[in-house]
Amino acid sequence: DIQMTQSPSSLSASVGDRVTITCRASQSISIYLNWYQQKPGQAPKVLIYAASSLQRGVPSHFSGSGSGTDFTLTISSLQPDDFATYYCQQSYKTPLTFGAGTKVEIK
Amino acid sequence: QVQLQESGSGLVKPSETLSLTCTVSGGSIGAYYWGWIRQPPGKGLEWVGYVSYSGTTNSDPSLKSRVSISVDTSQNQFSLKLNSVTAADTAVYYCARLFYDSSGYFDLWGRGALVTVSS
Numbered sequence: 001d002i003q004m005t006q007s008p009s010s011l012s013a014s015v016g017d018r019v020t021i022t023c024r025a026s027q028s029i030s031i032y033l034n035w036y037q038q039k040p041g042q043a044p045k046v047l048i049y050a051a052s053s054l055q056r057g058v059p060s061h062f063s064g065s066g067s068g069t070d071f072t073l074t075i076s077s078l079q080p081d082d083f084a085t086y087y088c089q090q091s092y093k094t095p096l097t098f099g100a101g102t103k104v105e106i107k
Numbered sequence: 108q109v110q111l112q113e114s115g116s117g118l119v120k121p122s123e124t125l126s127l128t129c130t131v132s133g134g135s136i137g138a139y140y141w142g143w144i145r146q147p148p149g150k151g152l153e154w155v156g157y158v159s160y161s162g163t164t165n166s167d168p169s170l171k172s173r174v175s176i177s178v179d180t181s182q183n184q185f186s187l188k189l190n191s192v193t194a195a196d197t198a199v200y201y202c203a204r205l206f207y208d209s210s211g212y213f214d215l216w217g218r219g220a221l222v223t224v225s226s
Contacts, residue, residue, distance in 0.1 A: 001168075031209070031210065032210045032211070033210065034210055034211075034212040034213075036152075036213075038152075042218075043201055043203075043216035043217065043218055043219055044144075044152065044201075044213070044216060045216070046212050046213060046214050049208065049209065049210045049212040049214075050208070050209035050210035050212075051210070053208075053209065053210075055214070087151065087152055089152075089212070089213075091210050091211035091212060094165050095154055095166075095167045095168060096142075096154040096211070097154065098151055098152040098153070098154070099151070100151045101151045101152075
């Protein structure tokens, strides 16, 4: 199985801050990497697919980058609605696997 | 727009079978893959498995011996059965559409169904 390691597991930030979350795969997964946002009591929502493609309707202050084993989700200017938990997920091969999540909290 | 809704038993006894159905409305179940993802209380997301509109299935190896996923295109539904459940199977179970566009990602999700395994 491909292991997905996210860091940090949590962070505290202020509105307007630039936030970076990293995801590392245990083997190369090309660009088969997706990012999700989940708020308490809600289903996850896809933000970025194929490492850097912004899902339709997702605000442009979200961006993704990377290929191979190292990937980054960047929130360029944190908004009040962005406080949530973020997960990466690889689809290079089954079993599909998720990172453990990064909780973004208000500072 | 396309919506997904999970239904099924919310309380299952240990050693019995968990059964959930996902109904797809506002669009056809055809030409896509449909998946199940679960989330134990306070924990992260775990892929359970998926089924294609034609009935091809795949599931997590750790669950494969206990999982059955099927599709009913006439009802626009797909279903999950997990047998011999234990407390470790207690989770919110989400159904979702697996969309392939440069990468396979879950683009539409149901609201989730909490299934508790307890006697």
